[in-house]
Each structure stands twice: as structure tokens, then as C-alpha cells.
Amino acid sequence: MEDRVRTTISKYEMLRLDDKIMVAVSGGKDSVTLLHILTKIERAFPEAEVCAVTVDEGIKGYRDEALKVAAKNCRKLGIEHVVVSFKEMYGYKLDEIVAMAQGKELTPCSYCGVLRRRALNVAAREADADKLATAHNLDDEVQTIILNIIHGDAPRIARVKPVLDEAHPRLIRRIKPLCEVPEREIALYAYLKKIELQSVPCPYARTALRSDIRTMLNRMEEKHPGIKFTISKSIEKIRPALEAAAKEAEIKDCKMCGEPTVGEICKPCQMLRGLSIL
Ligand code: SF4
Numbered sequence: 001m002e003d004r005v006r007t008t009i010s011k012y013e014m015l016r017l018d019d020k021i022m023v024a025v026s027g028g029k030d031s032v033t034l035l036h037i038l039t040k041i042e043r044a045f046p047e048a049e050v051c052a053v054t055v056d057e058g059i060k061g062y063r064d065e066a067l068k069v070a071a072k073n074c075r076k077l078g079i080e081h082v083v084v085s086f087k088e089m090y091g092y093k094l095d096e097i098v099a100m101a102q103g104k105e106l107t108p109c110s111y112c113g114v115l116r117r118r119a120l121n122v123a124a125r126e127a128d129a130d131k132l133a134t135a136h137n138l139d140d141e142v143q144t145i146i147l148n149i150i151h152g153d154a155p156r157i158a159r160v161k162p163v164l165d166e167a168h169p170r171l172i173r174r175i176k177p178l179c180e181v182p183e184r185e186i187a188l189y190a191y192l193k194k195i196e197l198q199s200v201p202c203p204y205a206r207t208a209l210r211s212d213i214r215t216m217l218n219r220m221e222e223k224h225p226g227i228k229f230t231i232s233k234s235i236e237k238i239r240p241a242l243e244a245a246a247k248e249a250e251i252k253d254c255k256m257c258g259e260p261t262v263g264e265i266c267k268p269c270q271m272l273r274g275l276s277i278l
């Protein structure tokens, strides 16, 4: 698995020898495993640096344990660990946002995902990181492709890729070194290496359509081994055509908060305004 990650990194030219890499560590098996593997790989490159960030969304009974697990793993690996919270950044915890969003169309995961992405970018920029590594695995990537199809958002498929475009100077380039590793293999690796992980699932997880897609794909994979790889490979072939078809969206500064965004007002500001927070 370590070799596969090394291959993915060089195939997509994810890293330079002297990069400062910030790893987004939630405390779950994927992100903690990524932190262990990247730390191991980067030891061979003394000019490179690995640090970690955890976003505290404010999810009672879930994030507290995850934070401890993330901090413990960072201490063990001798890595600097930054924690940023929704409360500090947006004034509200996710639990409070979910309560305010009762009756609205968006799910807790929609708010969580958009606001976390922003928080991670700001944290990486403030840490002066060159790359922001996230632990998306093969399963996550294939689920996202199917989700985008179901949502009728085909152009977004072009944007789900191993290294995200750096379309604005304030967007830290995101890389996904585990994108070619199936989730099961990560679980096995973490188990064999006795890596300490968070055990509690997020209380909001089942609200997501993603979990239905996950179940469907796992069932299909069992009957037809290799389909996740095949879907991912197919998209790799289709992506250039999709990219060419999608008009280059210009990234501007949000009129409300100044962060990079497509359009006039960024997603986080739109969401917070929808809840009458802004
Ligand atoms: Fe956030 Fe949804 Fe993940 Fe829970 S399951 S941490 S709400 S994205």
C-alpha cells in the first residue's frame, strides 16, 4: 500500500521535494493512515515538512473523541497539529447550524462539507503550506462521481481529480494521495499497523445519499470485483473531454468575505446568509 501511494504521488506529480504538506486529519482511519504513510515517505526527503490540521465542526459526542485521536497520533509521529473550529470561524457549531437549518433543503453534510473545505484552505494558507493533503480513497472518489451524476452535475465530475487545480493564489493546492487505494485496504493497513483510530460514527452520516451509493457500490464490487477501479479509470479517460467542454470558470474574490470563489458570493457565505447568520 505504501508503494501504491508513492506511485500515485509520482504519477500525478503531487509533491515537490521541499513542500510543506498539511494533512487534513479527522481522526478516522483514512486520514490517520494517510498521516502515517506520508510521514514515513517524507522522512526520506529532509527538506519536506509534514504538519496536520483537524477541523472541529462542533458535533457533540463525535468530534471530541476524534480530536483526541488525531492529537495523539500527531504527538506520536512528532508532527505539529493545528485545530480550527466552526465556532471560531463562523460563530456557530455544526450542531447549532443543523438546528437553524431545520426545514431547509440542505443536509447536515452539505453544510459540513462546504464549511470544512473553506476552513481547511484557510488553515493551510495560514500555516504557509504548499499542499493540503486529504484522505479521499478510491471508494470516496467513485461515490462522488456517481453522486454528481445523480445530482445532474456532470461538469463537476471533471473537477473530482487526484490533484485539484490551483485556480487562485489563495487556494492551496489539494492532493489526494490515497485516491487509488480501496477503503478496505486502508482499514486492513490501519488494523495491521495497530494505528489508533476513532470508533464512533458521525451521528449525521446516515442522512447522506452518499451512504446509499456506498452500499450499492460495495454490493456490486462483491459480485463483480474491480468495478470501482474500472469506474475510476473510465472517468480518467472521459475527464479531458469534460474539462474541454466545461467553460473555464473564473475564480474571483467573494463580495462578502473576500475568499476565492466561482461567481460573486461564495458557497459558505450563501449558506450562512440562508440561515440569516450573515
Ligand atoms: Fe460532516 Fe456529514 Fe461527515 Fe458528519 S458525516 S462529519 S456531518 S460530512
Ligand code: ZN
Binding pocket: 254, 255, 256, 257, 258, 259, 265, 266, 267, 268, 269
Ligand atoms: Zn464569502
